[in-house]
Amino acid sequence: EPEVTQTPSHQVTQMGQEVILRCVPISNHLYFYWYRQILGQKVEFLVSFYNNEISEKSEIFDDQFSVERPDGSNFTLKIRSTKLEDSAMYFCASSDFLDNYGYTFGSGTRLTVV
Amino acid sequence: GENVEQHPSTLSVQEGDSAVIKCTYSDSASNYFPWYKQELGKRPQLIIDIRSNVGEKKDQRIAVTLNKTAKHFSLHITETQPEDSAVYFCAASRLEYGNKLVFGAGTILRVKS
Numbered sequence A: 001e002p003e004v005t006q007t008p009s010h011q012v013t014q015m016g017q018e019v020i021l022r023c024v025p026i027s028n029h030l031y032f033y034w035y036r037q038i039l040g041q042k043v044e045f046l047v048s049f050y051n052n053e054i055s056e057k058s059e060i061f062d063d064q065f066s067v068e069r070p071d072g073s074n075f076t077l078k079i080r081s082t083k084l085e086d087s088a089m090y091f092c093a094s095s096d097f098l099d100n101y102g103y104t105f106g107s108g109t110r111l112t113v114v
Numbered sequence B: 001g002e003n004v005e006q007h008p009s010t011l012s013v014q015e016g017d018s019a020v021i022k023c024t025y026s027d028s029a030s031n032y033f034p035w036y037k038q039e040l041g042k043r044p045q046l047i048i049d050i051r052s053n054v055g056e057k058k059d060q061r062i063a064v065t066l067n068k069t070a071k072h073f074s075l076h077i078t079e080t081q082p083e084d085s086a087v088y089f090c091a092a093s094r095l096e097y098g099n100k101l102v103f104g105a106g107t108i109l110r111v112k113s
Helices: none
Strands: A005-007 A010-013 A019-024 A031-037 A043-050 A053-057 A065-068 A075-079 A088-095 A109-113 B004-007 B010-014 B019-025 B032-038 B045-051 B056-059 B062-067 B072-077 B086-092 B107-112
Touching: A005 A088, A010 A019, A019 A031, A019 A088, A019 A109, A043 A065, A043 A075, A075 A088, B004 B086, B010 B019, B019 B086, B019 B107, B032 B062, B045 B056, B045 B062, B072 B086
Parallel strands: A010 A109, B010 B107
Antiparallel strands: A005 A019, A019 A075, A031 A043, A031 A088, A043 A053, A065 A075, A088 A109, B004 B019, B019 B072, B032 B045, B032 B086, B056 B062, B062 B072, B086 B107
């Protein structure tokens, strides 16, 4: 079964540093997303991406965040200057409207800001 | 925007009993309602979903019901087993291209053997 892969699985960074989280969506999917989940809380939408541009973003996705699809396979989330409250699990997801609306989530990157 | 409420926040049942988790949504335009199971430290896994043109869907021990008028949907797990213990999240979305999922707060289900 096709998978969404994310790297790294765990990232520890110092406050103020930049981090890039990487995702490889399922190859025939057209829509890409980032969600985050603070420990013990619900999954929250950050941003959706289609046709090389952001289609929707949440209030959480402020100027410190950016997304990019640098090549035909990777989809990245960059946090420019990390804060303690950015510590969370970040999930990438992809979907294909034709695929029974099937969202597929990656295994996540646990980001710890110290 | 859409808001999804989920109850209860925790649910303990005896093995073999049924478990019911309920969600309500606010946006009448939402038409897709998936349920996810999440084990500790793992990704959300889709277990069942329902679209607004259907009132009920069943897959073995799992069923979902939808009441569009009341804007609520429920997950029913019958004959619970210890491996059903996990956090369950409901979500709502509009089935248009690339729409986001709005999640409920989650229900911790504990199945006691």
